[in-house]
Amino acid sequence: MPTLAEFCERVPKAEVHCHFVGAIPAEVAWRIAARNDVPLPADGPATLYRFDNFHQFIDRYMTVATALRRPADFAEAVYAVLQDGAEHGNVRYRELFFNPTDHHHASYPDMLTGLLDGIAAAETDLGVRCRLVPSINRMQSPQIGVQMVEQVVAHRRDEVIGIGLDASEPAGPPELFAEAFAIAGRAGLRRTAHACEDYAGLDGGPPRNATTCLDLLGCDRLDHGYNILADEAVVQRCRDAGVPFTCCLPGSNPVLRPARIESIRTMLELGLPVSLHSDDPAMHGANPGEVYTFAAEVLGLGIAEVGALALAAVDATWLDDTERSALRSEFQAEIDRLAGER
Incomplete structure (x- = not known):
């Protein structure tokens, strides 16, 4: 009979808010950097992902991103990301963010080739499926965002299903990127x-x-979304439209505010379509299984609520209706089986 923590670990998961670089296990990032003679700001893998604030996190993130140089680097890293998620949380499907413009020493076609090779190998070996979401780094200029999306369109692959916008929100309000998003649309x-x-x-x-x-x-859909709670009209608009929110809990790293826990609690109580994801699991020290376990502990969730969050993540995916329905049925059957063991 599984405990609640074991149920949280074993429940099948879909992740649609996870960043490629932030999910690379430290030992893999260290190995790739060493192979490419790229110095990293640490004395080994154990200290590579230690930081005290958001700025240090971004600096460490960008340093690891620049260490990836060749298609083989991207293939090795994304395979490790998908393997880690499968082994530490039973992640079956991911829509993975990656920022092409952060990888200064690789062309978009080369990084795409490597990522797709690694994804194909993970699906064959592990049964884990993955799709890609190139994301604009809003700390760079809107024109760089336009150029990135033009590259994505010029080298279109079925596995690339959408685009995102991430990094420090105050540095790049969304309206600055309207042209890039129009091209994508x-x-x-x-x-x-x-x-x-x-x-x-x-x-x-x-x-x-x-x-x-x-x-x-x-x-x-919207990633995070906690601060909508300051405006009742925005909450109502999003709830009426059924906008999915892909939320992330702080995990063991103190960079993210504990207030986020209360925001997610309120969003769930208000009936917003919330799902839980690991964001930057390697860098933030919280793998997908730990995210669900932590959520159950701090939000007071039981088996039914945890299962509902897993299904909400499936509902938030960009799979077509047939694929989404099949994945949902697969997850529901396994959730029912696990719950029946208790």
Whole structure:
């Protein structure tokens, strides 16, 4: 009979808010950097992902990103990411963010080749499926975002299903990226954006950013979203439209505010379509199984609520209706089986 923690670990999961670089296990990042003679700001894998604030996190993240140089590096890293999720949380499906413009020493075609090779190998070996969501780094210029999306469209692959917008929200309000998102929309790509996020020691995005993402950028889901709670009209708009929110808990790293826990609690109580994801699991020290376990502990969730969160993540995916329905049925059957063991 599984305990609640064991149920949280074993319940099948879909993740649609997970960043490629932030999910690379430290030992794999260290090995790739050493192979490419790229110095990292640590004395070994054990200290590579130690940081005290958001700025240090971004600096460490960008350093690891620049260490990836060749298709084989991307293939090795993404395989490790998918293997780690499967082994530490039973992640069956991922829509993985990656920022092409953060990888300064690789062309988009080369990184795409490597990522797709690693994804194909993981599906064959592990049964884990993955799709890619190239994401604009909003700390770079809107024109760089336009150029990135043009590259994505020019080298279109079925496994690349949409685009995102991430990094420090105050540095790049969503309206600045309307042109890039319009290009993506015309190409038939799905769209999401980090909006109304919270930061330790920094102002987060205001509630109006959510409506800007929906109305101007054409997003059909939002990543994070906690700060919409400051505006009842925005909450009502999102609830009426059934906008999925891909939320992430702080895990063991103190960079993210504990207030996020209460925000997620309130969003669930208000009936918003919330799902839970690991964000940057390796760098933030919380794998998918730990995220669910932590959520159950701090939010007081039981088996039924944890199972509902797993299904909500499936509902938030960009799979077509047939694939989503099949995955949901697969998850529901396994959730029922696990719950029946208790």
